[in-house]
Every structure is written in structure tokens, then in C-alpha cells.
Amino acid sequence: MADLIARLRDALGPAGLLTDAADLEPFAIDWRRIFPGRPACVARPASTDQVAAVVRLCREAGVAVVPQGGNTGLAGGAVPDASGRQVVLSLGRMTAIRAIDPVGLTMTVEAGCVLRLAQEAAGRAGRLLPVSFAAEGSAMVGGAIAANAGGLNVVRYGMTRGLVLGLEIVLADGTVVDGLRALRKDNAGYDWKQLFIGSEGTLGIVTAAVLRLVARPRHVATALLAVPDPAAALRLLTLAQEELGDSIQGFELISDTSLALVARHHGLASPVGAKGWHVLIEAASSLPGLREAAEGVLATALEREDATDGVLAESGQQAAALWALRESVTESEAREGRSVKHDVSVPITAIPAFLDEAGAVLAAGAPGTRVNAFGHMGDGNIHYNVLVEPAHDADAINRLVHGVVDRFGGSISAEHGIGQYRVAELARHKRPEEIALARRIKAALDPDGLLNPGKVLARS
Amino acid sequence: MADLIARLRDALGPAGLLTDAADLEPFAIDWRRIFPGRPACVARPASTDQVAAVVRLCREAGVAVVPQGGNTGLAGGAVPDASGRQVVLSLGRMTAIRAIDPVGLTMTVEAGCVLRLAQEAAGRAGRLLPVSFAAEGSAMVGGAIAANAGGLNVVRYGMTRGLVLGLEIVLADGTVVDGLRALRKDNAGYDWKQLFIGSEGTLGIVTAAVLRLVARPRHVATALLAVPDPAAALRLLTLAQEELGDSIQGFELISDTSLALVARHHGLASPVGAKGWHVLIEAASSLPGLREAAEGVLATALEREDATDGVLAESGQQAAALWALRESVTESEAREGRSVKHDVSVPITAIPAFLDEAGAVLAAGAPGTRVNAFGHMGDGNIHYNVLVEPAHDADAINRLVHGVVDRFGGSISAEHGIGQYRVAELARHKRPEEIALARRIKAALDPDGLLNPGKVLARS
Numbered sequence: 001m002a003d004l005i006a007r008l009r010d011a012l013g014p015a016g017l018l019t020d021a022a023d024l025e026p027f028a029i030d031w032r033r034i035f036p037g038r039p040a041c042v043a044r045p046a047s048t049d050q051v052a053a054v055v056r057l058c059r060e061a062g063v064a065v066v067p068q069g070g071n072t073g074l075a076g077g078a079v080p081d082a083s084g085r086q087v088v089l090s091l092g093r094m095t096a097i098r099a100i101d102p103v104g105l106t107m108t109v110e111a112g113c114v115l116r117l118a119q120e121a122a123g124r125a126g127r128l129l130p131v132s133f134a135a136e137g138s139a140m141v142g143g144a145i146a147a148n149a150g151g152l153n154v155v156r157y158g159m160t161r162g163l164v165l166g167l168e169i170v171l172a173d174g175t176v177v178d179g180l181r182a183l184r185k186d187n188a189g190y191d192w193k194q195l196f197i198g199s200e201g202t203l204g205i206v207t208a209a210v211l212r213l214v215a216r217p218r219h220v221a222t223a224l225l226a227v228p229d230p231a232a233a234l235r236l237l238t239l240a241q242e243e244l245g246d247s248i249q250g251f252e253l254i255s256d257t258s259l260a261l262v263a264r265h266h267g268l269a270s271p272v273g274a275k276g277w278h279v280l281i282e283a284a285s286s287l288p289g290l291r292e293a294a295e296g297v298l299a300t301a302l303e304r305e306d307a308t309d310g311v312l313a314e315s316g317q318q319a320a321a322l323w324a325l326r327e328s329v330t331e332s333e334a335r336e337g338r339s340v341k342h343d344v345s346v347p348i349t350a351i352p353a354f355l356d357e358a359g360a361v362l363a364a365g366a367p368g369t370r371v372n373a374f375g376h377m378g379d380g381n382i383h384y385n386v387l388v389e390p391a392h393d394a395d396a397i398n399r400l401v402h403g404v405v406d407r408f409g410g411s412i413s414a415e416h417g418i419g420q421y422r423v424a425e426l427a428r429h430k431r432p433e434e435i436a437l438a439r440r441i442k443a444a445l446d447p448d449g450l451l452n453p454g455k456v457l458a459r460s
Numbered sequence: 461m462a463d464l465i466a467r468l469r470d471a472l473g474p475a476g477l478l479t480d481a482a483d484l485e486p487f488a489i490d491w492r493r494i495f496p497g498r499p500a501c502v503a504r505p506a507s508t509d510q511v512a513a514v515v516r517l518c519r520e521a522g523v524a525v526v527p528q529g530g531n532t533g534l535a536g537g538a539v540p541d542a543s544g545r546q547v548v549l550s551l552g553r554m555t556a557i558r559a560i561d562p563v564g565l566t567m568t569v570e571a572g573c574v575l576r577l578a579q580e581a582a583g584r585a586g587r588l589l590p591v592s593f594a595a596e597g598s599a600m601v602g603g604a605i606a607a608n609a610g611g612l613n614v615v616r617y618g619m620t621r622g623l624v625l626g627l628e629i630v631l632a633d634g635t636v637v638d639g640l641r642a643l644r645k646d647n648a649g650y651d652w653k654q655l656f657i658g659s660e661g662t663l664g665i666v667t668a669a670v671l672r673l674v675a676r677p678r679h680v681a682t683a684l685l686a687v688p689d690p691a692a693a694l695r696l697l698t699l700a701q702e703e704l705g706d707s708i709q710g711f712e713l714i715s716d717t718s719l720a721l722v723a724r725h726h727g728l729a730s731p732v733g734a735k736g737w738h739v740l741i742e743a744a745s746s747l748p749g750l751r752e753a754a755e756g757v758l759a760t761a762l763e764r765e766d767a768t769d770g771v772l773a774e775s776g777q778q779a780a781a782l783w784a785l786r787e788s789v790t791e792s793e794a795r796e797g798r799s800v801k802h803d804v805s806v807p808i809t810a811i812p813a814f815l816d817e818a819g820a821v822l823a824a825g826a827p828g829t830r831v832n833a834f835g836h837m838g839d840g841n842i843h844y845n846v847l848v849e850p851a852h853d854a855d856a857i858n859r860l861v862h863g864v865v866d867r868f869g870g871s872i873s874a875e876h877g878i879g880q881y882r883v884a885e886l887a888r889h890k891r892p893e894e895i896a897l898a899r900r901i902k903a904a905l906d907p908d909g910l911l912n913p914g915k916v917l918a919r920s
Binding site: 101102103104105106147148150154155158159161162171175176177178179181182183184185186187188189190191192194195197198199203214215217234237238241242243244245246247285286287288289290292293345346347348349350376379380381409410411412413414415416417418422426429430431433434435436437438440441442443444445456457 | 561562563564565566607608610614615618619621622631635636637638639641642643644645646647648649650651652654655657658659663674675677694697698701702703704705706707745746747748749750752753805806807808809810836839840841869870871872873874875876877878882886889890891893894895896897898900901902903904905916917
């Protein structure tokens with residue numbers, strides 16, 4: 001290892017390699033401090049060629065490379081194991097925004113650019129980069145791509161995958177593949193970039209990307225509605241789709257338990273009553289008539305008794321106050337105590353039945369737990385978190401919830417990925433043919449198993 | 461081969477296998493009759509299990525399989541070679557629409573379902589399947605996925621890839637992989653379905669899919685504008701993006717030459733004058749105010765002199781008349797004489813410069829040719845067709861045009877794919893690292909090279 005470290009220092013210069021224990025610490029563990037590891041060193045390449053050099057040197061030494069961006073992942077996908085024999089490759093020095101094209105609606109960004117800085121640069125050009133999630137102030141573009149990040153406006157703009165037009169990748173053997181094309185349509189050969197999006201650094205390392213921008217919608221309408229139950233929320237979703245179409249950019253479900261937690265720990269009261277479930281709808285468009293349509297949705301929902309109360313924000317400030325309710329749920333849950341989190345998706349139509357059945361299964365199989373369910377209903381993605389007492393077994397609760405997910409043809413990771421956290425669950429949840437296919441892809445692209453080993457797939 | 465045919469007949473029954481020369485003919489050649497082939501037989505499985513059986517039997521016999529849907533492709537990707545030793549696997553008997561969920565906005569369809577029938581079924585459920593292109597009355601869903609079809613509303617809904625939520629695939633060894641999940645978000649492991657979308661049947665055979673539906677927009681605005689030149693059309697695109705946002709579902713450029721051809725061969729006159737270039741804009745939304753916004757775009761474009769004339773359709777009939785101009789271009793070109801077609805894309809901002817430079821290169825390198833350029837400007841996709849005399853050499857013209865495409869970082873196949881038609885051009889156009897990566901993917905998934913050999917990649 002000393003030999004490898006010397007070679008890495010030669011290749012990267014003194015600023016490009018960290019070896020002191022104190023310097024390594026922030027790269028050794030995820031921000032939730034759930035997955036502690038111990039890197040041999042942290043390589044900080046400043047260019048794509050340096051990334052390639054690191055990969056080649058590590059490969060020659062038979063040492064694994066763990067790519068890391070902003071280290072904001074929720075599944076431990078970007079931190080090394082505890083062996084002290086893995087090299088963390090931080091993209092944090094590759095921060096350039098190489099180009100912005102406000103007419104063609106594209107931007108070319110290096111992997112280590114913090115997402116918020118990319119958003120702001122797009123904003124200065126009068127355009128919107130619609131990848132947006134809670135950790136955007138620290139998360140980096142490369143990590144968002146490697147994780148196929150979801151977030152708050154997937155219902156409108158899709159996952160990160162749909163916004164990636166081109167990629168530059170360093171393969172497991174150090175080959176640089178430059179696919180930084182700023183094209184909306186390209187059917188010339190296999191679309192190989194798709195393999196690297198969402199594969200969490202296990203097949204190659206994203207060093208730069210061309211992202212799609214959109215025109216900034218001029219008007220926004222944000223509404224909060226109290227609904228009797230999730231079935232009513234589902235009818236409301238259909239109504240909103242019919243009236244607002246793809247101007248809908250958020251359709252969030254907040255359970256009664258979530259609201260109670262937010263009231264208790266943040267002192268935030270819902271303006272539409274503390275009882276029942278809530279739906280937060282946000283739509284945006286440059287067309288006149290957005291507000292009129294949103295008012296129509298509200299009126300119709302009340303008339304049909306799919307909502308018991310509702311409010312449409314009169315200002316950006318009021319809209320922010322409505323969003324604060326939703327955005328405080330996670331922190332309120334943390335203050336309440338220990339929880340077992342699930343980031344699941346099911347077919348949207350199945351959400352009410354899923355919530356019923358999962359609740360019943362937990363009541364029977366894990367008495368004393370409480371469910372804090374909320375999330376991106378418009379995408380079928382529910383953060384189904386279970387508040388537990390010390391006596392409860394997290395693995396058993398995972399299995400109960402994911403068993404119900406399976407019965408509805410759902411996913412055990414809608415947006416957070418697999419990382420190291422869900423590897424065993426994934427193997428249980430996926431069909432053997434799918435696991436075999438994934439292993440075949442991994443073997444083809446990383447035959448020595450040196451790219452982020454043990455993430456997504458168990459070491460073979 | 462006689463032995464294989466007997467086994468296939470056993471597996472499929474008499475209705476499942478065609479061997480008579482007259483029966484084989486429609487499967488032997490593409491509809492444009494450019495790529496004649498000769499199949500050993502045509503297997504017509506009626507189920508996924510039968511598809512798997514065909515693939516296994518052919519593999520045991522070392523015989524190649526060529527999957528075929530509606531056989532409407534433009535690059536010869538779905539027809540066999542002339543050896544008489546390839547088996548065409550037609551998906552045409554797998555036509556079921558297995559499920560439609562108008563609330564969750566998904567439909568599950570077998571590969572052999574004709575696209576228009578799928579669209580109509582979605583329509584009966586009050587929803588829209590937004591994959592739409594000229595051949596939709598014959599093209600099948602599986603082929604649209606295998607080709608990652610583009611078409612008329614990509615600017616809004618993206619390519620077919622973006623509308624595929626789940627796939628069922630038969631691999632080269634006959635393994636069935638069932639990924640028919642109706643989920644909008646799923647980050648549980650590698651998104652392996654992406655490999656099969658757009659790979660033209662060379663990595664696996666699509667047998668069924670879950671497609672995304674959308675709410676049907678209530679209002680449509682269709683406008684035709686005469687513009688001084690492509691640079692003005694580009695300014696008009698930015699104006700439209702700012703005013704109409706993602707309600708834009710078509711932004712088509714029609715060159716002066718295209719208009720003249722349509723006038724000559726179809727007798728269709730433009731309502732906004734026969735001179736100059738034209739832009740056809742279509743936007744759709746359920747929000748009130750769409751028409752007002754479209755009128756605003758027209759007025760501003762005229763005021764800025766980015767348009768010299770313009771008309772907004774007053775009825776569906778008028779809108780259809782405007783579209784007829786655009787849709788008659790291809791047929792008019794055919795009536796005019798021989799042409800060398802190019803389906804290219806460049807960064808949208810580069811379109812005016814690309815048109816200038818390609819025109820200059822052709823004038824110098826292939827005097828006597830005329831350019832018939834038109835297409836999906838909102839996607840950066842230009843059908844850059846070159847009208848030629850018998851003396852002109854098609855390959856030389858391809859190389860001239862694609863050379864300019866390369867200089868602009870473009871694609872030599874924006875939406876039609878590679879098939880057998882562009883295999884050699886692809887090898888010239890792509891970086892060696894990309895070709896090597898594509899070959900590695902092919903070798904991993906089809907190690908014996910028996911799935912649609914010679915398509916996309918040259919036989920190795």
C-alpha cells in the first residue's frame with residue numbers, strides 16, 4: 001500500500017492525496033454516520049486524466065477504488081469498507097462548469113460541481129436545472145448521476161437519468177470514454193451512458209456530464225389540502241392530472257402521523273387543520289391561467305369531498321410555509337426517536353391498499369411500532385418510516401415492509417439506491433434472473449471487481 | 461437447418477412457423493425495399509415462453525435470430541441477411557394489451573401490439589400514449605422500444621426510452637427476465653432495461669413492456685410561421701420556450717426547398733407565403749390561456765421580425781392542414797427523384813451554422829445536389845436529405861454530411877437507428893473507446909453473436 005500511495009502522490013501532487021487520519025475522517029463515513037469505514041488514502045484528482053491515472057494505479061496494485069462526491073448518499077454507497085485497503089477517489093476538485101447553452105438548453109459540468117452551484121449557474125443564464133433534493137447544497141453532480149437521484153420534482157421532470165444528455169466516464173481499466181454530446185436525440189449505437197447512471201460507481205466513474213435545462217416557468221401555484229384518507233388523495237391526483245397536466249411539479253402526501261410529529265417537534269401547525277392526511281400540490285407554468293386552474297382543482301376537490309379543507313398560497317412566502325410542513329417531517333421524526341426507514345415505490349394506484357396492508361402487517365408482526373408515512377405520491381414513492389422502540393428488530397421490520405412491497409410489484413429503493421445498506425435486501429427482492437443479469441454486466445465492465453466492491457451487488 | 465425447422469414446428473405448432481417462399485417474402489425485406497434478405501424460416505411465437513423456446517433452439521443449432529416487429533424501420537435493422545441461414549422471429553402474434561391503469565398512468569402491452577392500437581386503447585381509457593410517428597399504423601410496440609423511436613412529439617415527451625417503465629426480455633440464452641414493474645421510480649439495482657431500449661434486438665428480445673401514459677391535454681394551439689432564415693427560427697424557439705414552456709409538443713422546421721417540393725408534387729400552398737423557411741409550432745395544455753400565450757408568441761415574433769407572416773389554426777381541421785404541409789415533405793421528395801437521406805442531430809444552437817456549413821460543403825464537394833432539409837428543430841434533429849443526380853455517389857455524400865455533423869459534435873442517427881444501413885458510418889463516427897465499450901456489452905449479453913448479428917455493430 002505504501003508503494004501505491006507513493007505512486008498516487010507522484011501522479012496527483014501533494015494537494016491531490018490525503019493520508020493523515022484527521023484528513024481522512026470526513027471521507028471515511030457517511031453524513032448520517034451509519035456506515036463507518038477506513039480508507040487507505042483519499043485521492044483528489046483535479047482532472048479526468050488524473051482520475052484515469054488513479055484508477056490505473058489502483059488496478060495495477062489490485063486495490064479497490066470507492067468514488068465519492070458530496071458524500072450525501074443515504075445508503076452508504078460512497079464510503080469505503082473498514083479494511084483500510086480501499087482508496088477513496090473524491091471528485092471534489094473537479095468543479096468546473098464547462099459550458100452553458102441557454103438556447104439549446106444544456107449545460108456541461110464536471111462531476112465535483114456542487115448541485116446547488118450548478119442550479120445557480122443555470123439560473124443566472126435564465127434557465128432551470130430541475131434536479132433538486134434536500135442535500136443539494138452539498139451533493140455533487142457526479143453523485144446525483146451515479147445515484148440517479150430523485151427528489152422533489154420528479155413527477156414533472158423525471159429522475160436525474162432523464163436529464164443526462166451526455167457523460168464522460170472513466171472505466172475500470174482507466175479508459176476515458178468521452179460521450180459529452182449535447183444532443184436531445186441520439187440513436188447512433190448503444191446508449192452506453194445509461195449503464196453508468198444509477199449504478200453507484202460500481203461500473204465506472206462519472207467525471208463530467210451534459211445536463212438538460214428547461215425554461216423557467218413564470219407562474220407557480222402551491223396548494224395544501226386536507227384529505228380524508230389516501231384513497232381521496234389518489235382521486236385528487238387524477239383530478240390534478242386532468243386539470244393541470246404536466247404543469248404539476250410536486251404531489252406530496254403527508255400522513256396524519258407526520259403532521260403530528262411536525263406539530264410536536266417544530267411547532268408548525270397546518271393551516272388546513274391538524275386532522276387527517278394532507279396533500280401538497282405544486283404546479284408551475286408560463287401559461288396564463290395556472291392559478292385559475294389550481295383554484296378549480298381546489299373547488300372541485302372540496303365539492304367532491306375528496307378534500308375537507310384547502311388553501312392556495314397567495315405569495316412565495318406562503319408557499320414556502322406550506323413546504324416547510326412537508327420538509328420538516330424527516331427532522332421531526334429524528335427528534336421523536338429511533339426509526340427504521342423505507343424508501344419504497346409501488347404502482348401509484350396501489351398506494352392506498354399498500355398503506356393499509358403494510359399497516360396491518362406491522363400491527364400484527366411488530367406491535368408497538370408507529371408508521372410515519374409521507375412522500376412523493378405523484379411518483380408512487382412513499383417514505384414509509386417506522387418509529388420503533390429499542391426492543392424492535394430493524395431487519396425484521398424491513399422484511400415485513402418489503403414483503404408487502406413485493407406483493408404490490410414495488411421497489412425497495414425508489415430513489416435512495418442500494419449502496420451497502422440494501423445489498424442483502426436487494427438479493428432477496430429481485431428475481432434471480434435479474435441478479436444474474438446484473439452480475440453479468442458488472443463482470444463485463446469491472447472484471448477485477450475493483451470499482452466500489454460490495455455496493456449494489458454483494459462481492460462475488 | 462431442416463432439423464431446426466422441425467424442432468421449431470414442434471415447439472410452435474403449424475401456425476407458428478412459416479417456411480413457404482411466398483409466406484416468407486413480407487418478412488424478408490424492409491418496407492422501403494432497400495435491404496433484401498432471405499430467412500431460413502419465420503418463427504411466429506404466441507407467447508414469451510415460445511419466444512424463449514425459439515431462441516434456445518436456434519442457439520443450440522448455432523443459428524442467428526433476427527427479431528422483427530412491424531418491419532417499418534428505416535435502417536434495415538429487422539430483416540435477415542441473404543444467407544438463408546437466419547431465422548426471423550416475428551413478434552406479430554403477441555398482441556395483447558395486458559393492462560391499462562388510467563389512474564397510475566401506465567399500460568402493459570405485448571411487443572407485437574401495433575402502436576396505433578395501443579394509442580387507441582390508451583385513448584379509450586381517457587389517456588394519451590405519447591409515442592407517435594409516421595409508421596404508427598404498422599409499427600409494433602416492441603420495435604418502437606428496440607429502436608428507441610422518436611417522432612413528432614419528442615420535444616415534449618422525449619424518446620420512447622423515457623416512456624418505458626418496465627420490460628420483459630428474452631436473453632440470448634433463452635432466459636426470460638421479467639421486469640414488468642409499473643413504477644415511476646425504481647433505484648433498486650442496475651436499471652438493466654436501458655440496455656435493451658434502442659439496441660435494435662442485438663442484446664435481447666423485447667416481449668412486453670410497461671409504458672407511461674399521460675393525461676390528455678385539453679387545448680391545442682398550432683401555428684405556422686414564415687421565418688427569414690434558420691437563425692430566426694432559433695430565436696423563435698427560445699421565445700416559444702419562454703412563453704409556452706413544456707406545453708410545446710412540436711417545433712418543426714421546413715426549408716424553402718421542402719415547401720417548393722410540397723407545392724410542386726402535392727399542390728399544397730403555404731397559407732403564410734411560399735417564400736422563406738417555415739416553422740410549425742404546436743403546443744397543448746389543459747390550462748386555460750394556452751391560446752392567449754400562442755397569440756402572444758406570434759405577435760412578438762412578427763414584431764421582432766423573426767417571422768414575416770404567421771397563422772394560428774382556428775380549428776382542428778386547420779391544424780391538420782398546417783401539418784399536411786410538413787407531413788408531405790417526405791413523399792414530395794420521393795416524387796422529385798433520388799435522394800440521399802440523413803437523420804442527423806446537432807446541438808440545437810448549432811442548427812443554423814450546421815445548415816450553412818453542410819450546404820457549403822455539398823456545393824463544393826458534390827455540385828449539382830440540392831438540399832431538402834426539414835425536421836424536428838426543437839430536438840436538434842434535422843432530416844438533411846440531399847437530392848441527387850444519377851452521377852452522384854451516395855457514400856461520398858454521406859461522408860461529406862456526416863463530416864460536418866462530427867465537427868458540430870452531432871449524431872449521424874438521431875432517431876432512425878443504425879440497423880445494417882449505418883454500421884460502417886457508425887464505426888467511422890464514434891470514438892474507438894465507444895465502439896470498444898459497445899463490443900464489450902454485446903459480448904457480455906450475446907457471447908455467441910446470434911442475436912441480430914451485423915446490426916448496429918459489424919460482425920466481429
